[in-house]
Amino acid sequence: MKLDLELVPERDLKNKPDEKHLGFGKYFTDHMLVIKYTHGEGWHDAIIKKYGDFSLDPAAMVFHYGQAIFEGLKAYRGTNGANYLFRPADNLRRMNDSAKRMCMPALPVDYVLEALKKLLEIDQQWIPKAPGSSLYIRPTMIASEAGLGVKPAKEYLFYIILSPVGAYYPEGFNPVKIYVTDKYVRAVKGGVGEVKTAGNYAASIMAALEAQQKGYTQVLWLDGIERRYVEEIGTSNIFFKINDELVTPALSGSILPGITRDSVMKLAQHWGVPVVERPVSIDEVMQAVEDDSLQEIFASGTAASISPVGALNYQGKEYPIHGEKIGPLAQRMFSELQGIQYGSLGDIFGWRVAL
Ligand SMILES: *Cc1c(COP(=O)(O)O)cnc(C)c1O
Numbered sequence: 001m002k003l004d005l006e007l008v009p010e011r012d013l014k015n016k017p018d019e020k021h022l023g024f025g026k027y028f029t030d031h032m033l034v035i036k037y038t039h040g041e042g043w044h045d046a047i048i049k050k051y052g053d054f055s056l057d058p059a060a061m062v063f064h065y066g067q068a069i070f071e072g073l074k075a076y077r078g079t080n081g082a083n084y085l086f087r088p089a090d091n092l093r094r095m096n097d098s099a100k101r102m103c104m105p106a107l108p109v110d111y112v113l114e115a116l117k118k119l120l121e122i123d124q125q126w127i128p129k130a131p132g133s134s135l136y137i138r139p140t141m142i143a144s145e146a147g148l149g150v151k152p153a154k155e156y157l158f159y160i161i162l163s164p165v166g167a168y169y170p171e172g173f174n175p176v177k178i179y180v181t182d183k184y185v186r187a188v189k190g191g192v193g194e195v196k197t198a199g200n201y202a203a204s205i206m207a208a209l210e211a212q213q214k215g216y217t218q219v220l221w222l223d224g225i226e227r228r229y230v231e232e233i234g235t236s237n238i239f240f241k242i243n244d245e246l247v248t249p250a251l252s253g254s255i256l257p258g259i260t261r262d263s264v265m266k267l268a269q270h271w272g273v274p275v276v277e278r279p280v281s282i283d284e285v286m287q288a289v290e291d292d293s294l295q296e297i298f299a300s301g302t303a304a305s306i307s308p309v310g311a312l313n314y315q316g317k318e319y320p321i322h323g324e325k326i327g328p329l330a331q332r333m334f335s336e337l338q339g340i341q342y343g344s345l346g347d348i349f350g351w352r353v354a355l
Helices: 061-065 088-101 109-122 198-213 259-270 282-290 328-341
Strands: 003-006 031-038 042-050 068-070 073-077 083-086 134-143 155-165 176-181 218-222 230-233 237-242 245-248 275-277 294-301 305-314 317-320 352-354
Touching: 003 109, 031 109, 042 109, 061 134, 068 088, 068 198, 083 109, 083 328, 088 109, 088 134, 088 259, 109 134, 109 155, 176 198, 198 218, 230 237, 237 259, 237 282, 245 259, 259 275, 259 294, 259 305, 259 328, 282 294, 282 305, 294 328, 305 328
Parallel strands: 003 042, 176 218, 176 305, 245 275
Antiparallel strands: 031 042, 031 155, 068 134, 073 083, 073 134, 083 352, 134 155, 218 230, 237 245, 237 294, 294 305, 305 317
């Protein structure tokens, strides 16, 4: 498939935002990649063109039944003049897992990765330079066919947009307070919690809002059946250091298999820290807090990389974790991931892709 380029003339390029106030997902670059899909024809009409509106039929199936999936990864401005992606093929492969679950078409991974690199070359001036900042990459696929029957659409749009984002922790890398919800659930086995489909996030907003109203940054989700086993924190995976082991909930069918999660496990193993994937009940966590065997809790995800947890609220009571300070393993993990992503450290696992 040919990739068309319809570039914005130099004089019409946008002004870049102030790098000190980027926030998250507020600004978008000059260009986007768009590829169409039609049943029977496959993917076609790949183009990099000016960032802008789509025209969609009000009956487009994405608006009614939610066939929408996405990914999130970042491009980093390297400390040595190069720019990097982190495990990008893993994101595209995961997008295909999401597509499969949502009865959407698979992407040609190699083609899309090359097209993404081209898009990043065109908009490379948008990769911010401020420490900890990056260019967030949002691949998205939506059902564009018009029709009100509940069935897989025959037409789709795939696109990638880019957004310069600030350091997740502008005031430094700080522990967050987390609210354990036993009122709402995110996902159940057999549902769609293990894929990145839009509806999961719509369903999570109310719980996050209520936690914020109580003074907490995010919710900790328990399993949807017994409300007993720990699953995730907000839109990130969770790790516990208990008795010198790094423990994370096993992928159960309702947990999103994070690429940062996988990277954390591989790094910890490499450092000789025992890593265990298994069911973790909230009772076990509370018991470990009581008897002081719980050393650290942190969350992992692309947006914030590593977030240390400073306190947990469970059933109305707040429990400090690691004296509300950053734990040494969370700190080491954060520094190592940053070093790999920005190119200042060696990349023993071959995760970094130079642009
Ligand atoms: C994206 C996401 C994660 C983190 O995945 P990464 O690949 O590490 O960014 C974790 N949980 C949920 C629900 C997610 O959507």
